[in-house]
Amino acid sequence: MRVCKILILLVLCAFTVIGQAQEDSVKTDTVRVMDNNPYRFRIRQVILPATLIGVGIIGLESHWLQYQNRELRDELRENIDSKFTVDDFSQYAPMFAVYGLNLCSVKGRHSFTDRTIILATAYALMGITVNTFKMTASVERPDGSSRNSFPSGHTATAFMGAEFLRKEYWDVSPWIGVAGYAVAAGTGFFRMYNNRHWLTDVLTGAGIGILSTQAAYWLYPTITKTFFRKRYKNIFISPYFSKEEKGVSCHIAF
Template identity: 55%
Template sequence: MVYKGILYFIIMLISFSIHAQTIDKFNIQDSLDLKTNKQLHFKVKQLIIPSVLIGYGIIGIGNDQLESFNSQIREEVREDIDKKFTIDDFSQYVPLASVYALDAFGIKGKNNFRDKTIILATSYLIMGIAVNSFKHTFKVERPDGSSMNSFPSGHTATAFMGAELLYQEYKDTSIWYGISGYLVAAGTGAFRMYNNKHWLTDVVAGAGIGILSTKAAYWLYPTVNNLLSSKKNNTNKKTVFIPYYDGKQVGFGLVSAF
């Protein structure tokens, strides 16, 4: 069945992404060593997987063959639908929540609460800007005809952003944490298609945006941290990033206390 093929296709991409990062002999540079204040080194090859995913989604918008494949998948999915399952509204946050849940249970990740929260907030900001910019630029109609903001999938982007964060934080503890996060993210994307809310190209591009957003947040962390920890700032000043999602838009708030 075409629908089963979708799941295999997505899982294959996720597995390839994890494998590609695992075999990188310099993968220790993928995240920060905060204890030694090491600067994160940008590597072009880290862009390959998310770029391929995002590129596939963008090319699919104007490609007759890929659009035909989108329609074929949609028709196959619609034949099997008895009722909708809104689990994707919640599963998108599971990988993110797992990062803090594991820490709460005493399983420490690579970074402390403050540092990974800053990374998360930066990821949310990048992902939110990218997703909403693409939605307003391409104006792709959803499969169910409900709106013109189908591309890319924000739910999928959120899920994969969290999955990449989970992977980066806990890959040295156990790679299975990251794999589990990616499987949940893939399931979120599959349910977006099952619920007739997104095309395959939307989901694939959303996955790429989510992964890239978290990678970029780790690359930018030294700069962001320096800004927050600047000696010019009042030593009693505290700054907290608060990400939000209102059902339509993703963003973050900045709260400062003196």
Template identity: 45%
Template sequence: MNSFRVLLFLILATLSVAAQTKKGDTIQDKKELKFDYKALIIPTLLISYGIIGKDHEDLLDFDTSFNHGVNNNHLRKFPIDEATQSLAIASVYGLNLIGIKGKNNFKDRTIIIATAGILVGATSLALKRSIDRQRPNGSGLSSFPSGHTATAFMGAEFLYQEYKDVSIWYGISGYAVAAGTGYLRMYNRKHWLTDVVAGAGIGILSTKIAYWTHPFLKQLFIKKEKSLSGSIAPYYNGEQYGLGMLMSF
């Protein structure tokens, strides 16, 4: 039940943003506030499959057979998934650095990916602690969901959103790397298929929420900047010289 509550919280948070978007008379750039409910379908299905599959008898059997097919008891590991999970995020900044500009400037895209990262981290941690699923290699009880896969798909969606107007192939390459990261998590016997599928959904949904909420966060910061005022003046108290500062909010 705890896992369903986490999923429900994410969806309700997204729908709340959508409701505010329709009322967004005070938001300056309404082009940024387009909300498409269809965008929830794929990540919600992925998360739902992972949550249902980890307890469903037939899906558990498929989970086990699929993982055995991927790993086939290979002893050799390929730990490059530690690096590939962040490759799409690094690519966004790298492309901007070489002059291929994306959708947002440095400040805005950093706020967006930080927001998505907080959502991924909080959701993954909550699910791991509430479910306590054993990893395929028996190394711990934090298998569900796959945090590496969630981070990889968070970055893939980030790369897609930033560069979809430049070329769709940036997004496709990001998702290909993310899928490869998920595959390696299973190959290295760190996660089951349902862990990886749920992680992918969490990553995609977290980035979408980050983009939908960004105009509100940005507007909030603008209001704070406008309401902030202050003054600096020298002072002398008979013994010491200095500067006094007065701030008002």
């Protein structure tokens, strides 16, 4: 029963992010237009990842959360006959899906070069944050193998990729993002199933991954302007749908 609750929690985290994006939609009788500027900071984008990270940090000292960690670990161990190392590969699936879809002629928001800049920025932010926490917190793994359990790097990578996939292909179909988050949630679950991480490790990793990608999009205009000499002030991208046609309009203010 506890395992089912955890799976529901991870899925709810995923759909909360999707739901936040849906709130940005504006519908009319014939046209559906989304506020599609991914570079604009919105405070509500921070709420979910900050909450997940906060729960994990509190769990470093909270006896109640540590008890929940142990109870979940013990429940999983009772029903495990063998490990499934799918999480070693699934952590990368959402980010690779962005490039795979493009190779299949499903165009995302950015070109190959621009999306690579964003992904590299997100991966750097995520890696620095995760490793800083690992070195300072020094939490022992559930299997006792080392003291770098907090937070889960696999989960952070998976959720970073899922948010990247969602942002790049939201205009094509919201379900692409849903699929990415489902894979990310599964990665977090298998980190616990394989006795490599505590629940609070996974929650914090998910928050770090989501926030890293969001921050990468916020930083993208500054990075490209500073290092790649892209000189523009604002980019406005909006899809349009009607009975006669559909497409995406782009306006660049220099």
